[in-house]
Amino acid sequence: MIKADNLFFSYTGLPPYVLNGIDLDIKDGEYISVVGENGSGKTTLMRLILKFIKPTKGDLISHSNRIGYVPQKNDFSNSNFPITVYETLNSYRKLLKIKNKKVILGSLEQVGMSDFTASLMGSLSGGQTQKILIARALMGDPDLLILDEPSTGVDVNSQKEIYGFLKEINRKKGITIVSVEHNLEAAISNSTLIYHLTAGQGHLCTPEQYTNEYLKNNRKDDSNV
Numbered sequence: 001m002i003k004a005d006n007l008f009f010s011y012t013g014l015p016p017y018v019l020n021g022i023d024l025d026i027k028d029g030e031y032i033s034v035v036g037e038n039g040s041g042k043t044t045l046m047r048l049i050l051k052f053i054k055p056t057k058g059d060l061i062s063h064s065n066r067i068g069y070v071p072q073k074n075d076f077s078n079s080n081f082p083i084t085v086y087e088t089l090n091s092y093r094k095l096l097k098i099k100n101k102k103v104i105l106g107s108l109e110q111v112g113m114s115d116f117t118a119s120l121m122g123s124l125s126g127g128q129t130q131k132i133l134i135a136r137a138l139m140g141d142p143d144l145l146i147l148d149e150p151s152t153g154v155d156v157n158s159q160k161e162i163y164g165f166l167k168e169i170n171r172k173k174g175i176t177i178v179s180v181e182h183n184l185e186a187a188i189s190n191s192t193l194i195y196h197l198t199a200g201q202g203h204l205c206t207p208e209q210y211t212n213e214y215l216k217n218n219r220k221d222d223s224n225v
């Protein structure tokens with residue numbers, strides 16, 4: 001689905017690079033959580049996959065026909081702009097040039113938010129806003145869904161619902177998921193593979209391998225105290 005070969009990226013076009021020789025091979029149907037410290041380049045990698053920016057050197061190829069993108073929700077939840085859930089999804093429907101308006105209710109139903117069509121976006125909780133953003137991304141019937149920190153500012157119950165839903169659409173519908181994760185517990189329990197970025201380089205591992213690596217490093221830190 002996504003392949004990167006010796007990919008370099010810097011915002012200035014010059015060294016030092018934010019992403020420094022990335023090799024990545026994401027197969028169809030995987031659920032990848034991208035983890036790493038603040039500033040390690042997770043969002044930058046997502047922007048490259050979304051083609052918002054171009055590699056400075058190297059290649060990144062995506063075979064996705066339709067990418068759904070769920071951005072960080074902060075931009076929406078703090079907004080006082082008086083727009084309803086329906087209007088938000090309807091304007092996105094027009095952007096995607098989808099003729100059938102039923103797609104709006106269909107996508108809301110999928111995330112259990114059918115009762116909120118007339119609600120103002122600004123009146124929703126963090127979890128509800130996240131579900132609307134996921135519904136919006138699903139309107140285009142994506143084969144690849146990219147999420148940026150889906151559990152940030154979301155209550156624990158909604159987190160469970162959201163991850164349960166993501167797992168279901170990944171396993172049952174085969175939608176490939178790539179999700180930037182600060183929530184390591186969620187990354188370990190939900191994804192099929194974890195992509196760990198450090199100092200501009202990354203490696204793919206299983207959740208079990210990541211857990212062992214993480215525990216080993218934490219023990220090392222403890223012994224340095």
Ligand SMILES: Nc1ncnc2c1ncn2[C@@H]1O[C@H](COP(=O)(O)OP(=O)(O)OP(=O)(O)O)[C@@H](O)[C@H]1O
Pocket residue numbers: 011018036037038039040041042043044045
């Ligand atoms: N538009 C930009 N212009 C210049 N530098 C940027 C830009 N966006 C990000 N950076 C820098 O690139 C580096 C990687 O940032 P990025 O946001 O990709 O990291 P991240 O791993 O997603 O961080 P976080 O976990 O804090 O969201 C950081 O040093 C950041 O300051």
